Amino acid sequence: MESLTKIEDLGKPRVVIVGGGFGGLELAQALRHAPVQVVLIDRQNYHAFQPLLYQVATAGLAPDTIVSPFRKILDEQENFYFRLAEVQAVDTEKQLLETSIGMLRYDYLVLATGATSNFFGDQQMQQHAITLKSVSDAIELRNTVLSNFEQALQLGDMEKINSLLDFVIVGGGPTGVEIAGALSELRTHVFPRDYRELNFKEMDIHLIQSGPALLKGMSKEASEKSLEYLKQFGVQVWLDRRVKSYDGYTVTLNTGEQLVTRTLIWAAGVTGSPISGLRPDCLLPGNRYQVNEFSQVAGYENIFAIGDIAAMKSAEYPEGHPMVAQPALQQGKLLGHNIIQHLAGRPKQPFRYHDKGSMATIGRNHAVADIKLFGQDLRLNGFVAWLAWSLVHVLSLVSFRNRLLVLLNWGWSYLSYDKGLRSIIGSSKPLVPLEQPHEEKAVT
């Protein structure tokens, strides 16, 4: 038999949480006074604040300002244990989780593994596209953008220069819209100062959206305003288009149009990250686990799923909740409460989603927000929405330290029109090799 992970047995029920995103972390914290042992497993030793990854990718924030180590967040919670490990499978009979550091016994198992990018089986796309789901992704994208310009300086051929200066973003949801806006700010205020030798009129930012409107799921006003703002910032928005193929250089759309870029940013489909060992019929299309209103995975008493990986279908949300932070946070919190209730023999409370609305920022002073406040639908845009967006995001950061640093960075950038994080630290995406730059015709 395989050996068990070395972890203290507290003689209390053990809640094993797989994944420390919004849902998993909230649950761990909700159990702080519960008579249980909480074991959190994650492949990283930190919680990352995903909504601001795009700012790391566009040189606006340093990685450390949006992450917090789990051990630091929870260092005063006595029943909390952390393990840096990958989960491989679950044995539901023996209540054992198979991980990269051995088998782990559980009483309650909570899957909070989130979602990854979905390339719908297109391996060429997967190989060449850059995604934005993790801190490493964000750092890679930042380094790639900066490296592109350094390389463009050595080229004479205009098409090849454009392949480095142009960016194609696939997906017109919040992430896609926010990256497009941030890149256009860099184009206007930052890069021309850094790269006087390049002509930034040649830098094109393309945003490709499969449907007829941006920010699907938000109000018509928000969709329209975001489109207006992006156009105002010089972003080329391609509605009702899909990317058919991308070979690392040429993007072909389903309409036959072609774009040339070395950098395609994939902010389109996502799919759940399930683990093996559960009954196949509890996994719905999109790789989300079917759960009931208590977050229990279909067919199991003590296995739960929360956040992006969970599809809790209801009349109001027939496809499950949107894959964003709020449902994960609320499900994590309620599950903590329900585990405590269950242990005390008290009745559990069914989940009901409190939609607080959603928002996206396009750039300096420009954002859109659909806010639900006291049962009222508020539609904000422009400077007010941008202030609201900034406030909500700063306050949502996990630690006071990060709030302070982000605020300081933002204040600085706002006043100076600068984004200071332009050092290429770490790796960038390897480009598809074309000719060597210095085979170009020499100018001097």
Next chain:
Amino acid sequence: MESLTKIEDLGKPRVVIVGGGFGGLELAQALRHAPVQVVLIDRQNYHAFQPLLYQVATAGLAPDTIVSPFRKILDEQENFYFRLAEVQAVDTEKQLLETSIGMLRYDYLVLATGATSNFFGDQQMQQHAITLKSVSDAIELRNTVLSNFEQALQLGDMEKINSLLDFVIVGGGPTGVEIAGALSELRTHVFPRDYRELNFKEMDIHLIQSGPALLKGMSKEASEKSLEYLKQFGVQVWLDRRVKSYDGYTVTLNTGEQLVTRTLIWAAGVTGSPISGLRPDCLLPGNRYQVNEFSQVAGYENIFAIGDIAAMKSAEYPEGHPMVAQPALQQGKLLGHNIIQHLAGRPKQPFRYHDKGSMATIGRNHAVADIKLFGQDLRLNGFVAWLAWSLVHVLSLVSFRNRLLVLLNWGWSYLSYDKGLRSIIGSSKPLVPLEQPHEEKAVT
């Protein structure tokens, strides 16, 4: 013939600087009003403040707070051009520099390539040791320290646990002393909260110094005080010892004593980083270029070397100046002046080193400093030296943004006894494989 790098020809004399450390950057700035074109070549797109690398390595500062992109530092200097490239060789006949992005013509060539770690030919040591010469090194060391503890949690065997918890630092100069002190602070104030399951009495910090005293080159008082402080902080200092071998697990000293560690930090010898194509006889032992008092490399009129790579011998400094920031800064500044003088047909000024003293911090409130002020030798230690050290280092940072961020981080750490940068972002040093952790006897 190989093609030239694509870079504007301003029709002015071109000064090519290889390396943007203290000397190279200072020189570029000193030439801001000179009738020349300044081209800086570096393998990184940023200047790193090396004296604080050890704080990045010990989770005290984020990498971005001690680096500044060259393009940002110099974005208002019109005669400045930057290229991200590696230099391969020089053709002194044709006045061409061979780089990874093509050939580059120069009128004045300045070598400011600095120094790298010297393992004196011990390849096994080179493979297993961690160095601290670059930002990547510092990030790798930080990640390795943190990963060690995560892995130690899974072990039962005490010797193996110790191999992960114990650290061996080779070299009792400022870097070695400062890392040892910083690790001991983490051991006292930070790690026990993060890793309640580990017994930090088992964490040993060994500092190995080949000579009879620490901080060679500083005053006797500084050597003695630093030894006293380190002992007070529980660092085991091994004087008059050399490391004979290290296989990634066992450190063998020349005295036959053995230590076990997975993490050996090499802060001992350094050697210059020369480039090929220059006359062999201008390279002295230690791989430093022999230069005259105008920083001209022996035998050349228009090739210069400054900083660590230059050995400017004099009666006072028969081996050349110490390989630290001050000589590099002063040589860079004077060379800028002398190039301007030379172009104007005015006499050049010979270099004279103004030793401002040196300092090293051991930990919270504890530092040593030998300061030369108005011709007086000041010997400081304890809190006063620590304040002086902090002040000098903050003020020496390149940008106001970095000064503010470092000050904020230090203030925070000082008040909270915390070091916040404990996220494992990027790679860590791969450990020599031993048995799998989960082959250990299981506890639960």
